[in-house]
Amino acid sequence: MTRSKQARRTTIYDLASLAGTSASAVSAVLNGNWKKRRISSQLAEKITRLAEEQGYATNMQASLLRREKSHIIGMIVPKYDNRYFGSIVERFEDMARARGLFPIITCTRRDPQLEIEAARTMLSYQVDCLISTGATDPDRITEMCSAAGVRSINLDLPGTLAPSVISDNFEGARELTRKILLNCERQLHEKNPLLFIGGRGSDHNTAERIRGFRQAHSELNVSIGEENILPCGYAPEKAEKALDELVARGVSPAKGMFVNSTISLEGVMRWLRRAGPIDSQDVVIGCFDWDPFAALLGHHIEMVRQNVPAMLEKMFEMIESGQTKPVVVQVPPIMPDEEGLLISREGELKAETAYRNAG
Amino acid sequence: MTRSKQARRTTIYDLASLAGTSASAVSAVLNGNWKKRRISSQLAEKITRLAEEQGYATNMQASLLRREKSHIIGMIVPKYDNRYFGSIVERFEDMARARGLFPIITCTRRDPQLEIEAARTMLSYQVDCLISTGATDPDRITEMCSAAGVRSINLDLPGTLAPSVISDNFEGARELTRKILLNCERQLHEKNPLLFIGGRGSDHNTAERIRGFRQAHSELNVSIGEENILPCGYAPEKAEKALDELVARGVSPAKGMFVNSTISLEGVMRWLRRAGPIDSQDVVIGCFDWDPFAALLGHHIEMVRQNVPAMLEKMFEMIESGQTKPVVVQVPPIMPDEEGLLISREGELKAETAYRNAG
DNA sequence: CCACTTTGCTCAATCGATGAAGCAAGAATT
DNA sequence: AATTCTTGCTTCATCGATTGAGCAAAGTGG
Numbered sequence: 001m002t003r004s005k006q007a008r009r010t011t012i013y014d015l016a017s018l019a020g021t022s023a024s025a026v027s028a029v030l031n032g033n034w035k036k037r038r039i040s041s042q043l044a045e046k047i048t049r050l051a052e053e054q055g056y057a058t059n060m061q062a063s064l065l066r067r068e069k070s071h072i073i074g075m076i077v078p079k080y081d082n083r084y085f086g087s088i089v090e091r092f093e094d095m096a097r098a099r100g101l102f103p104i105i106t107c108t109r110r111d112p113q114l115e116i117e118a119a120r121t122m123l124s125y126q127v128d129c130l131i132s133t134g135a136t137d138p139d140r141i142t143e144m145c146s147a148a149g150v151r152s153i154n155l156d157l158p159g160t161l162a163p164s165v166i167s168d169n170f171e172g173a174r175e176l177t178r179k180i181l182l183n184c185e186r187q188l189h190e191k192n193p194l195l196f197i198g199g200r201g202s203d204h205n206t207a208e209r210i211r212g213f214r215q216a217h218s219e220l221n222v223s224i225g226e227e228n229i230l231p232c233g234y235a236p237e238k239a240e241k242a243l244d245e246l247v248a249r250g251v252s253p254a255k256g257m258f259v260n261s262t263i264s265l266e267g268v269m270r271w272l273r274r275a276g277p278i279d280s281q282d283v284v285i286g287c288f289d290w291d292p293f294a295a296l297l298g299h300h301i302e303m304v305r306q307n308v309p310a311m312l313e314k315m316f317e318m319i320e321s322g323q324t325k326p327v328v329v330q331v332p333p334i335m336p337d338e339e340g341l342l343i344s345r346e347g348e349l350k351a352e353t354a355y356r357n358a359g
Numbered sequence: 360m361t362r363s364k365q366a367r368r369t370t371i372y373d374l375a376s377l378a379g380t381s382a383s384a385v386s387a388v389l390n391g392n393w394k395k396r397r398i399s400s401q402l403a404e405k406i407t408r409l410a411e412e413q414g415y416a417t418n419m420q421a422s423l424l425r426r427e428k429s430h431i432i433g434m435i436v437p438k439y440d441n442r443y444f445g446s447i448v449e450r451f452e453d454m455a456r457a458r459g460l461f462p463i464i465t466c467t468r469r470d471p472q473l474e475i476e477a478a479r480t481m482l483s484y485q486v487d488c489l490i491s492t493g494a495t496d497p498d499r500i501t502e503m504c505s506a507a508g509v510r511s512i513n514l515d516l517p518g519t520l521a522p523s524v525i526s527d528n529f530e531g532a533r534e535l536t537r538k539i540l541l542n543c544e545r546q547l548h549e550k551n552p553l554l555f556i557g558g559r560g561s562d563h564n565t566a567e568r569i570r571g572f573r574q575a576h577s578e579l580n581v582s583i584g585e586e587n588i589l590p591c592g593y594a595p596e597k598a599e600k601a602l603d604e605l606v607a608r609g610v611s612p613a614k615g616m617f618v619n620s621t622i623s624l625e626g627v628m629r630w631l632r633r634a635g636p637i638d639s640q641d642v643v644i645g646c647f648d649w650d651p652f653a654a655l656l657g658h659h660i661e662m663v664r665q666n667v668p669a670m671l672e673k674m675f676e677m678i679e680s681g682q683t684k685p686v687v688v689q690v691p692p693i694m695p696d697e698e699g700l701l702i703s704r705e706g707e708l709k710a711e712t713a714y715r716n717a718g
Numbered sequence: 719c720c721a722c723t724t725t726g727c728t729c730a731a732t733c734g735a736t737g738a739a740g741c742a743a744g745a746a747t748t
Numbered sequence: 749a750a751t752t753c754t755t756g757c758t759t760c761a762t763c764g765a766t767t768g769a770g771c772a773a774a775g776t777g778g
Contacts, residue, residue: 293652
C-alpha cells in the first residue's frame with residue numbers, strides 16, 4: 001500500500017495505463033461494444049480481467065453526461081406504510097431492472113411541496129421518465145417534466161396531461177359496496193345504508209369510489225344521506241376522530257362500513273375497539289385495499305385488492321409504446337372470491353393470474 | 360414554438376447567452392456562491408429569474424462529475440412488505456434530505472446476488488456512503504465499498520468490517536419471551552416451553568434472539584428441547600409449512616409462540632386459522648416486530664417494536680462522526696407496556712420519546 | 719510490387735458544471 | 749498623477765466516459 005487510502009476510484013485511464021492501451025479501448029471493451037469498435041478479443045480479455053482485479057465500477061455521472069439517454073426511471077410514492085404502495089415499489093424496481101433501467105424512488109408523504117421538490121430533483125438526475133404515484137397534483141409534475149422534455153406517467157391517481165394507469169375505482173367500489181350490503185343483510189338481518197370512511201373527497205379515486213358506493217346503494221334500494229359519507233383523510237387518527245365526532249353529533253354510526261384504505265382501517269379498528277358498539281363483532285366491514293393481518297381480524301372484512309402487477313404491466317407498456325396522450329387506463333381490482341380467500345400468497349397468485357390474463 | 364419538441368434541456372450556457380453573460384457566472388449564481396465569486400446582485404437576480412422562467416434544473420451528472428463529493432447516500436433494504444423496513448426507509452429518506460443528502464434506495468428481496476449487484480450499481484452512481492440494511496453478506500459489500508473508497512454502515516444485521524447499528528436482540532427477545540411465558544401462565548395456567556418460529560438460524564439477529572429465548576426459559580425454570588426452535592426462514596408460507604411438518608412429525612405444537620417477524624406471523628396466523636388448535640384464541644403469541652393490525656388480532660399478541668428513529672439517529676451520528684471502526688451499537692427495542700398499548704401512533708410517539716431520551 | 723481492404727487500435731472533441739486564475743475598469747490611497 | 753485595491757466579471761482546464769474520425773500495419777488480389 002503506497003497510498004494511505006484508496007483516495008481516488010479506478011478510472012478507465014488507470015486501466016488503460018495498466019493495460020498499456022488507450023482509454024478509448026478500455027471504454028469500448030467495458031461497455032460491450034468492442035466488436036463494433038474492432039478491439040481484439042485478447043485485449044478485451046486483458047482489460048476485463050484488469051477491471052475485475054481493480055474492482056472497477058463505471059462512473060455513471062461521467063457516462064450519463066455523455067450518453068443521450070440516462071436509462072434512469074424515477075418514481076414518487078406517497079408512503080411506505082401499507083402493502084399497496086409497498087408492492088408497487090417492489091415490483092416497479094423489479095420490472096425496471098428487468099428492462100435495463102435504473103429505478104430511483106422517493107417517498108413524498110402526501111406533501112404537495114415535497115412532491116414538487118422531489119420531481120425537480122429527479123429531473124436534475126436526468127431521469128428519462130417519471131412516474132407520479134398517488135400524487136396530489138400530477139399535472140404540475142407533468143408540466144415540469146415536459147418542460148424538460150421528459151416523459152411522465154401517472155399511477156394510482158390520474159392526471160389530465162399525461163397518461164394514467166389507475167384501478168377501476170367505480171366498479172370496484174360498487175362491487176365491494178354490494179358485498180358489504182349483502183353481508184349486512186345476511187349477518188345482521190338489516191338493510192341499512194353503510195358508512196363510507198377515509199380518503200380525500202378531492203381526490204379522483206375517492207370521488208369515484210363514492211360514486212360506486214352510491215350506485216350500489218341505489219341498485220339495492222337503500223337510500224343514503226350525506227352524513228354517511230366521511231372522506232376524512234387517510235391517516236388512522238383522522239378516521240378515528242371522524243367517528244368520534246360523528247358520535248358526538250348524536251349520529252349512531254352504521255353497522256356496515258366501507259373503509260377507503262387499510263390505513264384508514266387502522267383508525268376504524270382502533271375506534272371500534274375503544275368506543276365502538278359493545279360487540280364489535282357485529283360490525284360488517286369492507287376495505288378498498290388489502291392487508292394480510294386485516295384479513296385475519298375476527299370481523300368478516302371484505303377486501304378489494306388492487307391489481308398491482310397488471311397496473312405496472314400496463315404502465316410499462318405505455319412507456320415502451322411511447323404513449324404520451326393523456327389516456328386513462330383502468331385496471332379492474334381483484335375482488336374477494338366467495339370463500340373470502342383473498343389472503344396473502346393466494347392473493348399474490350390470483351393477482352399473478354389476473355395479470356397474465358390481462359396481458 | 361420554433362422547435363418541434365424541447366429536444367434539449369436548458370443548460371447554463373443557454374442561460375448565459377440569454378443573460379448576455381458567461382456560463383461561469385450563471386453557475387456561480389445558481390449554486391449559491393455568487394457572493395464569494397463577486398457577482399453583482401443585479402446579475403444574480405437576472406440569472407435567477409431567467410432560470411426560473413426557463414424551468415432550469417441543474418444537470419446533476421455534470422455537477423457531480425466535477426464535485427468532490429456526490430452527497431448521494433445509498434441504502435439497500437430486503438423488502439417493503441412490513442412496517443419495520445417501511446419505516447426505516449421512510450425515515451431514512453427524511454433524515455438524509457434534512458442533511459442535504461440525496462437518498463437512493465434499492466430493494467434486494469433477500470437475494471445475495473442482487474445485493475452485490477445493487478451495491479455495485481450504487482458505487483457506479485458515486486454514493487458517498489452505503490447503508491446495508493438486513494444484508495445477507497454485509498462484509499462483502501463493505502469490501503466492495505472500501506475498495507472504492509466509500510464508507511459503509513450496516514443496519515439491522517451487523518457485519519465485522521464496518522460499523523453496525525442493530526437492535527438489542529438478546530435483551531429484547533429475553534424480555535419478550537418472559538412476557539409470553541407469564542401470559543401463558545396467566546391465561547392458560549400452564550408453564551410449558553414456547554415454540555420459536557421464523558427467521559434464519561444463520562443470521563445474527565435470529566441467533567441472538569434464540570439465545571435470549573433460551574435464557575428467559577432457563578431463568579423461569581422451563582426447559583426447552585431442540586424441536587421447539589424452528590428458524591424456518593422469513594416467508595409466511597415457510598412458517599406455515601414448518602408448523603405443518605411439526606404436526607406431521609407427531610409433535611403437538613406449543614400453545615405459546617415466539618414469532619420472529621411479522622412476516623412469519625402472517626404464516627403462523629394462517630396456519631392457526633386453518634389447522635391450529637380448535638380454539639385458536641387459546642394460543643399465546645409474542646412477535647419480534649410490530650404491525651398495527653396484528654396488534655388488533657383477537658389473540659393477546661405481545662409485540663416488540665424495534666426503535667427505528669433511535670437506530671437511524673445513531674446511524675447518522677456515525678456517518679457524521681466519521682466512524683469507521685467495526686463497532687456494533689445495540690439499540691434497545693421498545694417493549695409493550697403493561698396495558699399492551701403499543702399500537703400505531705401511540706407506538707410512534709413512544710418511539711419518538713425513546714429516541715429523544717436515547718439521544 | 720502496387721492498390722485496396724480489413725484489422726486494431728489511438729486521438730481528440732464532447733457532454734454540462736465548476737472554480738482557479740486572470741483581466742479590465744473604476745475607486746481609494748499615497 | 750501614480751500606485752494599489754476592489755469589483756465584477758471572463759477564460760479555460762477539468763471531471764470520466766463516449767464516439768466519430770483517422771491512421772498504421774497487416775492481409776488480399778491482381
